[in-house]
Amino acid sequence: MSESLRNDGRIWVPKRKGDTRAPGEIPVDERDYFLERKYPAFGNLVPRDVASRNAKAVCDEGRGVGPSGYGVYLDFRSALQRLGRAVIDERYGNLFEMYADITGEDPYTAPMRIYPASHYTMGGLWVDYNLMSTVPGLYVIGEANFSDHGANRLGASALMQGLADGYFILPNTIGDYLATTQFEKIETTHAAFRSVEAEVAANTRRLLEIQGTRSVDSFHRELGKLVWEHCGMGRTAEGLKQALAKIPELREQYWKDVRVLGDGDEFNQSLEKAGRVGDFFELAELMCRDALERNESCGGHFREECQTPEGEALRNDAEYSYVSAWEFRGAGNAPALNKEPLEFEYVHPSQRSYK
Amino acid sequence: MNLILHVWRQKNADAPGRMVRYEARDINPHMSFLEMLDVVNQGLIDKGEEPIAYDHDCHEGICGMCGFMINGVAHGPERGTTVCQLHMRHFKDGDELYLEPWRSRAFPVIKDLAVDRSAFDRIIAAGGYISVRTGNAPEAGSILVPKEKAELSMDAAACIGCGACVAMCPNGSAALFTGAKISHLGLLPQGQPERDRRAIAMVVQMTKEGFGHCTNVGECEAVCPKRIKIEVIARMHRDYLRAALVGD
Secondary structure, three states, X not given: OOHHHXXXXXXXXXXXXXOOOOHHHOOHHHEEOHHHHHOOOOHHHOOXXXXXHHHHHHHHHHHOOOOOOOOEEEEOHHHHHHHOHHXXXXXHHHXXXXXXXHHOOOOOOOOEEEOOOOOOOOOOEOOOOOXXXXXXXXXXXXXXXXXXXXXXXXXXXXXXXXXXXXXXXXXXXXXXXXXXXXXXXXXXXXXXXXXXXXXXXXXXXHHHHHOOOEOHHHHHHXXXXXXXXXXXXXXXXXXXXXXXXXXXXXXXXXXXXXXXXXXOOOOXXXXXXXXXXXXXXXXXXXXXXXXXXXXXXXXXXXXXXXXXXXXXXXXXXXXXXXXXXXXXXXXXXXXXXXXXXXOOOOOXXXXXXXX | OOEEEEEEEOOOOOOOOEEEEEEEOOOOOOOEHHXXXXXXXHHHHHOOOOOXXXXXXXXXXXXXXXXXXXXXXXXXXXXXXXXXXXXXXXOOOOOEEXXXXXXXXXXXXXXXXXXXXXXXXHHHHHHOOOOOOOOOOOOOOOOOOOXXXXXXXXXXXXXXXXXXXXXXXXXXXXXXXXXXXXXXXXXXXXXOOOHHHHHHHHHHHHHHOOOEOOOOOOHHHHHOOOOOOOHHHHHHHHHHHHHHHHOO
């Protein structure tokens, strides 16, 4: 569900472990509005990393709701009483409808059940100030680049970055590049084209010829679960090291045992997916490597070793005030870390507090 | 729950297609229709058969990629829903379902349930844009938009371009889609400079692509996952007529 729902919804779980009563039967004094309790100043509007971690924590304690125990209530009862159904409809009607479609439950009468899920990857491709990547003439715009969001994401950042890059930056920078660059006509007989074409064809053939036993989806799920467990809402050096040992093993298995049916000459969704999942191994490994190298907690990157006595993210700006720009040095080779120092002139990073 | 599926299988645009019977077993009623298809596909891959091709992307009902006919109805039996948001609890154990791709001359089959909807892109390219100075932020209060107009425009902008309207229309008309796009921009002050040109260009492109004409059947509105109203078609006709008579 969209994060915007937290504007009017209140998040809670039962105070008692294993309380299986229907939400409406749990009296208010037996509910734990844990975000409001822990962060009275911000309540349900704490940033998503804080809200997610706390939701995970209460579920890990055994107070999660729903059949799986992986859920917390997002309750609109008081907002509905305060504002009326018409106002809630106008603000969130489409989301309420979506929730009803997915769950078969009516969020106007029973609270929604939500749980954090991975949504986007933070960071992105390195670009310069004009949004050009390390490949001359290749611009990376919107969320695919790393420029506007770092260790945390905020609501609607996808829209924000699409607009900022497309509306304000590119009209000035890409035009300048096109106007000041000489372009020779490149034919498909060009050596560079030929070599990339051969590479793509070889990769396609390789995937089709493996003819293993496991579907692309099964590898995708296994990889996703690994990253979710070790490089998710809470990370430890030990867990990340485990993931870094397991991902290459799984990748090796992938390139030996994946089953991609059909051929490479026409529309083949399994083949397309196989190429992507092949890339996800590189990305997953890089994320774990980066999370292990950054021995501090910062935004959504929460290293369990680095927390304040109250369990909040403990930053270490003296050592980690830089962007980690990892340089790809070919599949199977360790990437090189380039540190881009972050310089703050007016507003300085500080320990966050939402109390 | 267990279901019987009859799925249109077609290797590519040139190959003949046919319905093939599959069994979907042990389906959890909380699954979406696409998750159910993934289960069937996993079974096919295990048997060494090519999985059923179908388009999908966001699985949130907002991107417009998914869609096919279920028992003759675009996006299936639930109103205001894409197939990715259609859940198996709406079906009964033992149901027999016929899955077919969108059928329209302008949407050639690519493979199985996936069709080529680039005709929609060409309609958008013909006029679905506004000219606006980029590079810096305009003064926020310089263009006033009445609330009712903003709401109507937003309702039209909800169109995700899935193509259900075309697939369900006995004429294969794209009037609901084109009308939604013309309304979305034409209702706003920012859309006025190209309003006449846009109406003509998009309607002309729609006709060129081989879509049929609207005869006010209303099937499009009934299956639209975003509940776009056919009043957008009336607005498209009005804008077209006005542009043809008095436009520049």
